[in-house]
Amino acid sequence: MSVISYKLRESAKGQACQIRLPGICNCDPSTVVLAHVGGGSGMGQKCDDIHSAYTCSACHDVIDxxxxxxxxxxxxxxxxxxxxxxxxxxxxxxxNLVMVAT
Incomplete structure (x- = not known):
């Protein structure tokens, strides 16, 4: 795993869920991980870390x-x-985990 991937994944600790599925999200920052969600490969399939979201365990279970x-x-x-x-x-x-070239 690259240093950038490690930093992105570690940045999820303590964050709020960004998917927020209504009636499903547990809103518990202690369960949040960086979940892969797309990038052309479809939900539930692995892709690069930029195609990911801070996701609580309940939302993660649904998308996976x-x-x-x-x-x-x-x-x-x-x-x-x-x-x-x-x-x-x-x-x-x-x-400043990701920067856009200007």
């Missing part, structure tokens, strides 16, 4: 298919996941 059926459509889940990824990327920028 470990929680069984839920009362949200796949489209709704996908929207929340990708919006969470965008919020997480903004936090990466704010924390």
């Amino acid at each position: 298919g470990r929680s069984g059926p839920v009362m949200l459509s796949e489209t709704t889940i996908r929207i929340f996941v990708f919006e969470g990824m965008i919020r997480t990327q903004r936090l990466f920028l704010k924390q």
Whole structure:
């Protein structure tokens, strides 16, 4: 694992869940990890760390298919996941974990 990947993954500790699935999110920062969520490979498949989101254990279980059926459509889940990824990327920028070349 690269130093950058390690720093991104470690940055999840104590963060708020950025996916926030309604009726599912446990809002517990102690359960938050950096979960891979997309990047063209589809949810539940591994991809690079920039395509990830700070995710609580309850939301993570849903996006990885470990929680069984839920009362949200796949489209709704996908929207929340990708919006969470965008919020997480903004936090990466704010924390200087990722920089944009100018």
